[in-house]
Amino acid sequence: MERFSTRKKEHLPTHFYNIKADLAVQPKPPLDPRSGQALDPSALQAIFPRAFIDQEISRERYLPIPTAVLEAYAQFRPTPLIYAAELKKKLQTPAHIFYKFEGVSPTGSHKSNTALMQAYLAAEEGVNTLVTETGAGQWGSALAYAGSRFGISTRVFMVRASYRQKPGRRTLMSLFGAQVEESPGPNTESGRGYFLKNADHPGSLGIAISEAVETVLNNPASKYALGSVLDSVLLHQTVIGLEAEKQLSEIGMEPDTVIGCVGGGSNFAGISFPFIRKNLVEGKKIDFIAVEPEVCPTLTGGELRYDHGDSAGLTPLLYMYTLGRDFIPPPIHAGGLRYHGMAPLVSHLAATGQVRACSYSQSAVFAAAKTFYVSEGVLPAPESAHAIAAVIEAANQAARTGEEKIILFNLSGHGFFDIGAYESNGGASSSTAVPA
Ligand SMILES: *Cc1c(COP(=O)(O)O)cnc(C)c1O
DSSP: OOOOOOGGGGGGGGGEEEEEGGGGGGGOOOTTTOOSBBBBBGGGGGTSHHHHHHHHHHOSEEEEEHHHHHHHTTTTTTOOOOOOEHHHHHTOOOOOOEEEEEEEEEEBTHHHHHHHHHHHHHHHHTTOOEEEESSHHHHHHHHHHHHTTOOEEEEEEEEEHHHOOOOOHHHHHHHHHHHEESSSSSSSHHHHHHHHTTTTTTOHHHHHHHHHHHHHHHHEEEEEEOOSSSHHHHHHHHHHHHHHHHHHHHTOOSSEEEEEEEEHHHHHHHHHHHHHHHHHHHOOOOOEEEEETTTHHHHHHHHEEEEESSSSSSEEEEEEEETTTTTTOOOHHHHHOSEEEEEOOHHHHHTTSSSSSEEEEEEHHHHHHHHHHHOOOOOOOOOHEEEEEEHHHHHHHHHTOOOOEEEEEEEOOTTTTTTTHHHHHHHGOOOOOOOO
């Protein structure tokens, strides 16, 4: 097969897919941290828009995408499904490799998919400011864009390690009118302690979430927006997999293996859930691989238990794989994968054997990224490059066994804002990952 890419208007779905409708056993519910009892969803109204909470608890299989959001999606969706013919050639593998390229979104990653939904729902309810945290800056940029699209202000707590590594991201958010501050910082109770001890504290997503949630609790006209982890965020991302399903079925194909990187789990859920449905409902045997960094090994080295989503312990307790809410990962370049927890739905699917996990070192990831760049000509975000490392391993495996299997992965974002990371990881002189 030759290199090709497909995107047609008809590939854009009209509904999100809710995997909970097809799970025989549901994940354990979130708990109220004060009572230790199952959380009353109305308690979330202090921080989230009501319609967002409705989606969070829905068991409907398909939830309609509002017309205004479909119109916003149509600016960049469907995203292309690309056949990686050059990568295949380079790896000398019989495997067919397809990728969904989310880097064409206005802010360069899949995060716009949920940002637009969340900004729309908040705007409908008359919310004046959306407050959030961001790691690498992709989520903050996506929300700043979505906020400006739907006429809502945004305030972003940005993890200091990323803020300093990626000053350009801050500019992008400010251009959309967002107010951006370094986290941990002096403006919240949750940040001040860390900040006063060490004004250069690298921060973590957990701390930044605490700062954002505290800000919302103190400002009733504002609501909180979260870029990953929650069921509804994963739900919004299913547009990725639903499109891929249509794009592949049009050429008579179905994946044998689906791969995505995992930070909080949303882009992986987005590409995989519509295909996991086939295993759950149609008895298919598709293999699902979630890929994480060795230094933040939530699924491969964490514990499955109740834990807070943030560091300060302000959020409900979520039943998930976690490294502990105090875990401060080293400031690696894949900032979007530095989260201590994992989405409860992805945790549940990993615990029940539907999804398997693996991890790679930063050097292996950058070697894989370079291999991809020089063959496909697309510079991946360092986060997405984790998925590529696993794709290359699977393709090499297929080369050994002669299997003509079909691999689908999510290229969750482009790496044009991560040139600095490429420079400090060997730049032009680094080796590429080639067949063993
Ligand atoms: C944020 C981000 C991730 C990690 O978040 P998930 O919720 O696990 O998807 C991965 N890739 C890119 C490009 C990101 O911006």
